[in-house]
Amino acid sequence: MTENYLKVLEESLEKKLQIMQQLQEYSTEQQKVFQAPTVELEKFDEYVDKKDKLIEELTALDNGFETLYRNVSQELEGNREKYAAQIKRLQELVTQVTEQSVSLQAQEARNKKLVDDYFRRERANLAQSRKTSKAAFDYYRSMSNTNVQSPQFLDNKQ
DSSP, X not given: OHHHXXXXXXXXXXXXXXXXXXXXXXXXXXXXXXXXXXXXXXXXHHHHHHHHHHHHHHHHHHHHHHHHHHHHHHHHHHTTTTTHHHHHHHHHHHHHHHHHHHHHHHHHHHHHHHHHHHHXXXXXXXXXXXXXXXXXXXXXXXXXXXXXXXXXXOOOOO
């Protein structure tokens, strides 16, 4: 029975690694979106949606893993030698999951900076456009309010 639980734990960690790899790929694609000459926000949103679904799967896997581990942990403590190979494999998988998690966090931090930089540039461009529009409007208003007299005919006859 415990061996079956250990196999399920191992499969859960392997599935988690696969999902994390997919998350890494989507994060890389998001990075490419913001490094492109023209930013396609729709594509970025599409990747966000896909990542959201994967994160939900990860959360479910984590919850199931924790529940299952609690059920089997007492048996493992009493029989460490009997399950040494499976425990070692689980430890290796946990190490891989941790490394992948750190890599993902670093990628997400880089993406956050790219997004922040993009929106900072867009706000600056918008502010510049507003200033230009206001200057043009002010010029138009001041020119239409001037009391310029139209040229008058001068009689130069003597």
